[in-house]
Amino acid sequence: MADQIAPDFCPTTSNGTPMLGLGTWENDDPEQCAESVRNALERGYRHIDTAQAYGNEDAVGEGLANADVDREEVFLATKIWIDNLGYEDVKETARESMDRLGVDYLDMLYVHWPAGEYDPEETLSAFAELYDEGLIENVGVSNFMAEDLETAIDVCDAPIAANQVELHPLLPQEDLREACESYDVDVVAYSPLARGQVFNHDGLEEVASRHGVSEAQVSLAWLREKGIVAIPKATGEDHIEDNWESLLVELDRSDIDTIDAIDEVSREVDPDFAPWN
Template identity: 45%
Template sequence: MEYVTVNGVDVPALGFGTARMDTDEERRRAVETALDVGYRHLDTAQSYGSEGAVGDALAASDVDREDVFVTTKLSGDNRAYDDVIESTGESLQRLGLDAVDLLLIHSPNDDVPHEETLDAMNELRDDGFVRHLGVSNFSVDQLREAMDLSDAPILTNQVEYHVRERRDELLSLCIEEDVMLTAYSPLDVGDLADDPLLAQIGERVGKSAAQVAIRWLIQQPMVSTIPMSSSPEHIRANFDVFDFELTDDEMEELAEQGGAVDAIRSKLGW
């Protein structure tokens, strides 16, 4: 396993996402498989309906709780101060945990000021129910605002990021400010499995296009990623990305496929 070190915290660079699954049984089996394979970073959310399945899988696993980094997110309806406190307690009950490693604002919500939500999240952190705070789907300006408003560091901004979805300005900010960029949908909901350039590079290293796409992300500084699948075969394949590296030329070629990279080229050493 490789790690992203952010604010002195080592976070597994490859995590397991639990969105877009249909049943509790499907979710539970998928998370159990992920833990068996070696994933030690689990991502869930109040709106996914998967917190209970994650909790059941953790309870059934022989893996030590402290070896697993667990993230959940506040739903759009739970941004007011009291709702943050109450709903996080309910999340912990579903997860069967005393504390969650990372609590995120799932997406910006203009109905409730970010300051109010972050104040409640900071209280939860001070009380030991949440270890770290973060955001999701925030723009560069919104991330800067959250960093200014929160007493605790913002550990991550979780956004869609892959070779066809550029995040150059955001990644540049994350590198400068010691914030992790967590990439969801790293395979563009499966569309990258047939990408010609990814397949061409994969042929050289004996990997699939999907594995190259994941490797491209975790090989970047301050980037983690959380692919999801309910297929045991795909769960294992997505984890099998630590025995090869992409060259600097391949990293840049893939980046240029999605757009200009001038803003971060020097920081990444390309």
């Protein structure tokens, strides 16, 4: 069924970000990572997300090069790690990331965390320069709380296009979503399947059973209904296809209400340096 879904069936945000992408966190076997990216792109995905800290930019670039898809059709994102957020380091390591990826521009470049060497004015001035030079199409931030986002918007001379955060039915982040909406900043959900926890929840199982689909597809469809971009990690062809088929899942009001009523909270990514700690 998935091969019947054309790439342009995937909606995009007002900022032009495809709302379903492939995440590559912990996809650190080079051969497997390259094959996952190639397979996803040829399946129809047009949004690939990586990061310096993942150690797989070379493999992602190989997958991109091997896919029978033009570079200009792909929304490619990476993130600057917290050790590289000084002004000169941002400019230098962004170019190094592009070299590893085998591209001459990025569709999105994120501040990975507001931690380590991050200084709003210094860091974001370097991002704005890369934006002005045409090396990055969009400036993004990741793991920013509402106050961090407000500061970034105030000091950055380029628009902040997205905030990438952990978000799923067990961590809906309503207040942060409201803040992002008020600033016209896309919300991009990493770990959108709660690292597998969505497969163990009665409410999601109930909705999935009603539609005859997987809990993963339900979770991704719920995010899309909320206007949230999702970048689930998938390595095998079956998972890549299952996630892609979530584009065919249409949830009704009762489905949304069932998922919204989940009161269990589970945060899967919680390092000591996170801004909420």
